Amino acid sequence: MSRLPVGHLDTETCKVLDIVHDSVVDGEGLRTVIFFAGCPHRCDGCHNPYSWNMDNGSDMTVDELFEETFNPxxxxxxxxxxxxxxxxxxxxxxKRLKASGRHIWIYSGYTLEQLRERNDPDEIELLASCDVLVDGPFILSERDLTLSFRGSRNQRIHFLT
Structure with missing residues (x-):
């Protein structure tokens, strides 16, 4: 049975590399992780350089992503x-995941300050739907495997809600 509101159809597509269910390393608790394609940062030592190219992703609609990731x-x-x-x-x-009661973490190579300075309405709106932001580019010289939920010491965890 569909969990979508009657008559709702969202055909906007996202470029998705992968969806991982039941992760315990990409934020607190049990999580479903969506790995989106495309990255302008191209950090030296990136653990996923395949993600840099937007063309490496598969098209998925918002409805498909909601159905695939919705798990109470x-x-x-x-x-x-x-x-x-x-x-x-x-x-x-x-917005739909948040309205359904999901707690959302988002990882970004941008810092919180950069996102605010960019003042892109879509970015600000996305950020407003998230509970936690892990920010900053991965810096190989600051790599630290002892950190929880981060790859390098410069990255910060912001509890937004």
């Missing part, structure tokens, strides 16, 4: 690539 027992993480590279496409999904 797990929360959601947006990762990449760079989720904010697709902010316009992702924000409706974030």
């Amino acid at each position: 027992l797990t929360n959601i993480t947006f990762s990449g690539g760079e989720p904010f590279a697709q902010a316009r496409q992702i924000k409706p999904l974030a």
Whole structure:
């Protein structure tokens, strides 16, 4: 049985590399992680350089992503690539997941300050639907495997809600 509102159809598509269910390393608790394609940061030592190219992703509609990720027992993480590279496409999904009670983490190579300075309405709206932002580019010289939920010491965890 569909969980979508009657008559609702969202055909906006996102470029998705992968969806991982039941992750415990991409935010607190049990999470479903959506890895979005496309990343302008191209960090040296990136663990997923395949994510840099937007063409490496598969098209999925917001409705398909909602159906694939909706599980009342797990929360959601947006990762990449760079989720904010697709902010316009992702924000409706974030709003629907949030309205369904999901707790949302988002990883970005941008800092919180950069996102605010960019003042892109789609990025601000996406950020407003998220509970936690892990920000900053991966910096190989600051790599630290002892950190929870981060790859390098410069990255910060912001509890937004």
